[in-house]
Amino acid sequence: MTYESNKAIDANSITIDGETVPFDAGQTIMDAALAAKIHIPHLCHYPGLTPAGNCRLCMVEMNGESVAACVTQAQSGQQVSSNTPELNAARLAITQMLFVEGNHICPSCEKSGNCRLQAMGYYLGMLEEHFHQFNPRREIDASHSTVLLDRDRCILCDLCVRASRDIDKKNVFAIAGRGIHARLVVNTASGKLGDSNIEENDLAAKICPVGAILIRERSFDSPVGERIYDRRSISDTALTEHVPEKEVDRG
Amino acid sequence: MTDSKSTESAATGTRRIAIDPITRIEGHGKITLMLDSDNHIQEARLHIVEFRGFEKFIQGRPYWEVPFFVQRLCGICPVSHQLAAAKAVDQLAGIEQLTPTATKLRRLLHFGQILQSHALHFFHLSSPDFLFGFGSDPMRRNIAGVLEKYPDIAMQGIKMRKYGQQIIEAITGKRIHGTGTLPGGMNRQLSQTWRDALLADIEDILEWSENALRLNEQIHTEHPEQADFAMFHSNYLSLVDNTGALEFYHGGLRACDSGGTPIFDHQDYCDYRQILREEVRAWSYMKFPYLQQLGNERGWYRVGPLARVNNCDAITTPLAEAARRRFKAFGGEGPVHNTLAYHWARMIEVLHCAESIQRLLHENEITGTDLTAEKGDRRQQGIGVIEAPRGTLFHDYTVNDEGIITKANLIVSTTSNNQAMNESIRSVANRYLDGREITEALLNHLEVAVRAYDPCLSCATHALGKMPLQVELLDATGTLVHRLVKQGGGGN
Structure with missing residues (x-):
């Protein structure tokens, strides 16, 4: 079942921050919110891919319970709070933790201006990282001729894993390890991207929200002022994101 | 604005004067003066006591990222670093x-x-x-x-x-x-x-x-x-174009001695390792480059506007060329020192x-709208050299087969003026300080000498932190007699 198939009008509705929002059977709170053009902050959710509930930015209060909007089914009568100072403070702390867990050097990162993590930081009013830097030592994988994997910037959102498995049907990536030891790995005997069958036009090569998976040698080809988040807020762009139909068809 | 305070040590007879904040240079440094028993200057040194290590931490990064990494060396001349690195990256991409x-x-x-x-x-x-x-x-x-x-x-x-x-x-x-x-x-x-x-x-x-x-x-x-x-007299190094005219973006290297006679000319900058050496001295994080041909004692040189205008045969724009001729006339048609x-x-x-x-x-x-050239076969080494505002700037990168930087060498303009700035301090100290007590006015004389080079100490040393400019006066036994410190936010 694809996202697009859930178009039938259902009389059911929920409220999000006091606003009545209709939903279709099978939709999550996130689905209903996006359909109603309401932004619930998220990084690991991408319509068209199976929700994973990894990043926890979309945590909302639902009838007094904290739930992740992207993986919680909408049910009639739910009263959802999302845009509250408490929840946004928690989202800010999560975003700050994502920054300090990796090595996110925005000034020299070619994803800067097109990066959803950076845009989320701006959206949430993040002025500093607050927590101590982990300064992890992570391996960069430049073995592939057209795709670069820079684990320094990986936030373990799992989008590349799902895109490669469910859309590209190549199953190139996986998350290995648990907790603080979790890491993005490549499903080849060598563990090297160069030995995988990923191609630069694959969804998995393009969907990374940060600068962890990059097309090589395209550095800074988007001029300052013309990058995605130079012109629009992530609260705006996130409302229209969806895996392109041709990719879904391909899957 | 400058405030000063003075502290004295009854035990040693030393006096420490602090001036806060530092003003009007890019970066942070320390000057020490060594005196003999008659309070005459024995040695004057400009110490750059900062360290940043860009050459080290760009190792392991993909080469196409480098122009934007290294431009963060500086907030005054980031364009110079971006362009020098970009020229090197062009070579790495086979263009x-x-x-x-x-x-x-x-x-x-x-x-x-x-x-x-x-x-x-x-x-x-x-x-x-x-x-x-x-x-x-x-x-x-x-x-x-x-x-x-x-x-x-x-x-x-x-x-x-x-x-x-x-x-x-x-x-x-x-x-x-x-x-x-x-x-x-x-x-x-x-x-x-x-x-x-x-x-x-x-x-x-x-x-x-x-x-x-x-x-x-x-x-x-x-x-x-x-x-x-x-x-003082010195050698000069700069780029010139293929006609010998003033050139900032791309040209060959020309070095002239203090009489204006070329030491080498139209040298391909990709061969810079054959003509330049760098000496490390224990008391400064800034290296001391010299012309290999003349050795480390005589081979130091000056770079920057004075070197460029002295070295070039002409300037390609009329008003500046007329000005250059007046400058040359002032110097008796030889280099102006x-x-x-x-x-x-x-x-x-x-x-x-x-x-x-x-x-x-x-x-x-x-x-x-025709903005990019076709890439060719990737190369293992890329060297970009330009004339930055403060002088000749060298960026040299080596990459592995996967396009990852394995080695980097940057000779930043101010580094090339290291010996010359020390010479300038020595000259001013001999003339204005010899046998006298340090005053704010004296401190500024030393600064005026350093300032003429428009040094960017953060660029040159890749510095971390905010070190003040200090002047220390030591007697022949190395005991601290006076110390003047300018603290503060610095100029970078």
């Missing part, structure tokens, strides 16, 4: 020739960068010394004082800097730390709107550049007593930038 539009855009960007950097240095940082005097009231000896007493001069300087920054913004999207260069080209065309806006102001910039040049000519011709301030003539040469270059900007903006190709 021989940029498109005409990309070449002109990079040149325009570079002229804008030099214009704004030189304007900042002369008007904001150095003009107070000349307009008020080296030993004048430090409360007034700053850009705010210039604005109050000489508002026209100060405003012209501020607007000239703004104009240079607008050129940078037009091409890179931001006035500081924008993007722009790509392997083999540029990432966007210059809009007609920007071109028209820049052309609308260029006549003013030309006029103000001539005014600034005139002021500097007067400083030298009407104040001959300053001629021997930090004066006056350290303060750095300022004069700097303003000749400002005029050349203004003329060149006007010329480039009138060319049709400057708004062209």
